[in-house]
Each structure stands twice: as C-alpha cells, then as structure tokens.
Amino acid sequence: MRASALVDAPVAVVAGALLDTSSLAGFGVKVPGPLLCLGDVLTGPFGVRLAVTRADLSGVSAAGDLLELHTDLVATGAGTLVVDRVSWTTVGGVVGRFADVTVGRGMALRVLEKRSASLARRSAELGAARVVVGAAIVRGGRLLAQQRAFPESHAGQWELPGGRVEPEEKPEEALVRECVEELGVPVVVGEQVGPDVPLKQDLVLRIYAAELAGGEPEALEHNAVRWVTAGQLPGLDWLPADRVLVPALQDLLN
Numbered sequence: 001m002r003a004s005a006l007v008d009a010p011v012a013v014v015a016g017a018l019l020d021t022s023s024l025a026g027f028g029v030k031v032p033g034p035l036l037c038l039g040d041v042l043t044g045p046f047g048v049r050l051a052v053t054r055a056d057l058s059g060v061s062a063a064g065d066l067l068e069l070h071t072d073l074v075a076t077g078a079g080t081l082v083v084d085r086v087s088w089t090t091v092g093g094v095v096g097r098f099a100d101v102t103v104g105r106g107m108a109l110r111v112l113e114k115r116s117a118s119l120a121r122r123s124a125e126l127g128a129a130r131v132v133v134g135a136a137i138v139r140g141g142r143l144l145a146q147q148r149a150f151p152e153s154h155a156g157q158w159e160l161p162g163g164r165v166e167p168e169e170k171p172e173e174a175l176v177r178e179c180v181e182e183l184g185v186p187v188v189v190g191e192q193v194g195p196d197v198p199l200k201q202d203l204v205l206r207i208y209a210a211e212l213a214g215g216e217p218e219a220l221e222h223n224a225v226r227w228v229t230a231g232q233l234p235g236l237d238w239l240p241a242d243r244v245l246v247p248a249l250q251d252l253l254n
C-alpha cells in the first residue's frame with residue numbers, strides 16, 4: 001500500500017522530523033529514545049517488532065517479520081514529497097484475506113493519514129527552530145571530534161565543534177566564529193551533512209562539511225580534540241543527536 005503527501009519544508013528538515021520519535025506519539029509505538037537511529041527496535045501494537053534499517057536524508061525504513069514500512073523523501077521545487085509504503089504478510093485463508101481487506105487496509109490508511117499530518121506539523125516547527133551548527137572538519141580521511149568538558153551530564157561525551165547561531169548571523173558565519181572560539185582556527189564551510197536533527201521542540205542541530213583554512217586546532221573550551229576514522233566513529237560516546245548522524249559522517253569520510 002502506498003500514500004504520498006507534499007510537505008512544505010526542505011528535505012533536511014522533513015528528514016529530521018521523521019527521526020523525531022515524538023511524531024510517533026499517539027500510535028501506540030514504543031521507541032528506545034527521542035530520536036530514531038539505525039538498528040533501533042520499535043515495538044508496535046500487538047507486540048509487532050520492527051528494526052530500523054534506514055534513517056537518513058532519503059527517508060526511514062523499518063522492517064519486521066510481518067510488516068515493512070518505508071518512507072521515501074523526494075525534493076521537489078514545491079517542498080518535499082513524502083512517499084509511504086507499507087507491506088504486511090496476510091494471515092492465510094479466506095478469513096485472513098477478508099480481515100486484511102476490511103480491517104488491515106482501512107487501519108493502515110488511517111495511520112498513514114494521521115502520521116502525515118503530524119509529520120507536516122513537526123516539519124513546520126523544526127523549519128522555524130533555532131539552529132545549532134556543527135562542523136564536520138575532515139583532514140586526511142579523518143573527522144575532528146571534540147570532547148565536552150561541561151555540563152556534568154555531558155562531560156566526557158563527544159560532539160562536533162559549533163554552537164548556537166545568533167539572531168543576526170547566517171549559519172555559515174556562526175560556524176566560522178565558533179571554530180575560532182573553540183579550536184582557534186578558521187574553517188571553510190561546505191555543504192550540509194545529513195538531516196537537521198531535532199534537539200528540543202524549537203532547536204535543531206545542523207552539520208556542515210568543513211575544511212581547515214590554516215593552523216592546528218586546539219581544545220580551547222573542551223577536554224580534548226581527536227581525529228577519528230570512519231571505522232572509529234560508531235565506537236565514540238557521542239551526544240545523542242550526533243549518534244544519529246554517524247552514518248552520514250561515515251559517508252562523508254568514505
């Protein structure tokens with residue numbers, strides 16, 4: 001079964017809204033955390049279990065023994081086309097087929113309609129949210145990660161250099177400023193990497209690829225900086241929002 005809807009927001013924003021498990025609230029789905037990550041297991045009504053097999057800019061997929069859900073995102077000139085595909089295994093026999101047609105399809109359609117409305121709502125919120133920028137600085141096939149010194153709850157965890165965009169700044173300008181403040185070096189900012197990851201109701205994390213424009217980065221406000229390979233990325237104790245971005249960061253390095 002397929003359904004599609006146009007959402008008036010860029011792909012990076014809609015992809016972020018899709019990762020936000022708050023848009024699954026009200027569907028009786030148990031989720032492991034506030035953000036969907038590759039490999040997460042979702043538990044739906046009747047104990048149906050689904051593993052997340054894709055969570056990136058192209059959309060989200062989840063698959064289990066009986067059910068598969070795919071949401072594909074396509075950029076159009078007029079916003080993002082969200083294409084949902086649902087497939088499930090029908091219990092055999094006449095009764096099973098009857099139940100499938102009368103109950104299963106109607107239920108799936110109602111769920112998709114409700115979800116599409118909540119996705120559009122969350123995308124609008126995130127599109128208007130304040131942005132925290134982060135720099136994916138790559139040198140010689142390694143990514144620069146930095147280890148937070150505070151607050152206590154996040155001390156020791158890893159993140160990317162960056163911070164909040166001030167009201168009068170462009171995101172790229174904020175990133176250059178933050179890299180000078182935190183690392184003591186200028187950077188050249190490139191393309192966005194991965195989706196806008198929801199941090200709170202009205203705050204998103206947006207990562208840009210970046211290159212050093214000179215100098216050697218130092219941990220001026222952090223515990224440490226470290227250059228990590230694609231293989232080392234999943235093993236680092238990242239802040240939760242950055243963990244979601246690991247596959248996109250690995251793609252950037254590969």
Ligand SMILES: Nc1nc2c([nH]c(=O)n2[C@H]2C[C@H](O)[C@@H](COP(=O)(O)OP(=O)(O)OP(=O)(O)O)O2)c(=O)[nH]1
Pocket residue numbers: 132133134158159160161162163164165199205239240241242
């Ligand atoms: N810089 C940065 N912040 C991140 C990342 N991942 C992530 O969840 N965050 C969160 C942590 C904070 O809640 C928020 C940014 O705060 P910050 O402390 O770095 O930036 P800031 O100095 O401009 O913020 P503030 O003084 O206004 O709190 O974003 C990341 O990779 N880099």
